[in-house]
Amino acid sequence: MFSFAHIAYLLLLLLLIPAAILFVFNKRWKKKTKKKIGDEQLVDLLTANHSKKKFSVKFYFILGAMALTALGAANLRTAGKAELVNRKGRDIVIAMDVSKSMLADDVKPTRLDKAKQFATKLLDQLPDDRIGLIWFAGKAYLPMPLTADQGAAKLFIQSAAPDAVPTQGTVVGEALRLAVESFPQDSKRYKIIVLITDGEDHDDAAERMAKELKDRGILLLTIGLGSLEGSAIPDPETKNYKKDKFGQTVITKLNEPLLKQLAAVSGGLYGNLENTDDMLKDVIATINQVEKKAVEGEVSPTNYNNYFMWFLLGALLLLIAELFISERNKPATVVAKKKG
Structure with a gap:
């Protein structure tokens, strides 16, 4: 049966809420700023090399790393052979x-x-x-x-x-x-x-x-x-x-x-x-x-199978992957947008 060794650390998952809210507000702020400028097509042309999709993916990776870190700190475990x-x-x-x-x-x-x-x-x-x-x-x-x-x-x-x-x-x-x-x-x-x-x-x-x-x-x-x-x-x-x-x-x-x-x-x-x-x-x-x-x-104090390291490894991999994701569009994509 699964259990958490340090259940209090699950409260760290609450940090995901303000992070998600901040992300939503950032997207809305960009849309409002775009409308205030007036010429939305010109703004699209000037920002054609910036990928909104990749920006979102990077955020989701960071959010996932935060969640995995919290779960790792809580240390999911199962009872091993009791001695x-x-x-x-x-x-x-x-x-x-x-x-x-x-x-x-x-x-x-x-x-x-x-x-x-x-x-x-x-x-x-x-x-x-x-x-x-x-x-x-x-x-x-x-x-x-x-x-x-x-x-x-x-x-x-x-x-x-x-x-x-x-x-x-x-x-x-x-x-x-x-x-x-x-x-x-x-x-x-x-x-x-x-x-x-x-x-x-x-x-x-x-x-x-x-x-x-x-x-x-x-x-x-x-x-x-x-x-x-x-x-x-x-x-x-x-x-x-x-x-x-x-x-x-x-x-x-x-x-x-x-x-x-x-x-x-x-x-x-x-x-x-x-x-x-x-x-x-x-x-x-x-x-x-x-x-x-x-x-x-x-009961022996070492009779648990701990899985915290897998969560922390997942968080590390997500953060490394996020570093290699560029927010810039490929040249071909930018050219296609300009022609459109």
Whole structure:
């Protein structure tokens, strides 16, 4: 049975409507302009080398390419042979702070780079677990829901940057809430959240969410980045350090008391990411204490036959063909029109 993987992209087909309307208005405008000039036969003679038919064909080719592109983006697919897997593991959501304070270099090379290194190494130690990713600053976003695709997770981790979340701040509470919502409610797996942040400028909901995690049986591991002395925040655009409204250089410090409190309230673990390998050992040891539960009857995520490439190939061929269609009439056709 056919279905679309990303049905929302079918809305792009609505763009065909204004394109068609524009084409119709263009034809009407040409007719009105021709009548305004007065001598229609003279206009026909002057434009005899222009083919209206070929102009229409070129438009239809472009319109067809637009339609095929939209269908390709929606990804028409059919269900392939379903494979049942017996996978053991846990659901782990890594919530990473990507606010501008994470660009501070009191942790080399920067706090954010250190967080990426740690998260990537952590994935290597969790081959049987599903991983989800959350980026947060002044808002929290879910760039990648829970998946067993380690390669995709690593690519997302490397792409983490402050511009991924335009709103600045550190909404730890919202990040934890989004992590909770990203866990399947009917899953029997154990649930773990790895929070990586400097904890600065946090929201008041953080401690309340930590308590809720404990009530829900979700393990929270808080990983701190930064120094207690603090560091200036480099601005990638100006190449200078960030300043406040009074012109003073902003110093960002690790909010260690908050992260320790969150770990204590939730019954989890806190650690400072001074040494990646040492922190990794502590985190893995804690995670491995969580019993692994088998999930029977899980369907393989690769059991679809995708056809998006054929639509995109068709769109490409139409665009190439459109380039080779000239709007000019052949000389013989022009001469025939002149004689008429």
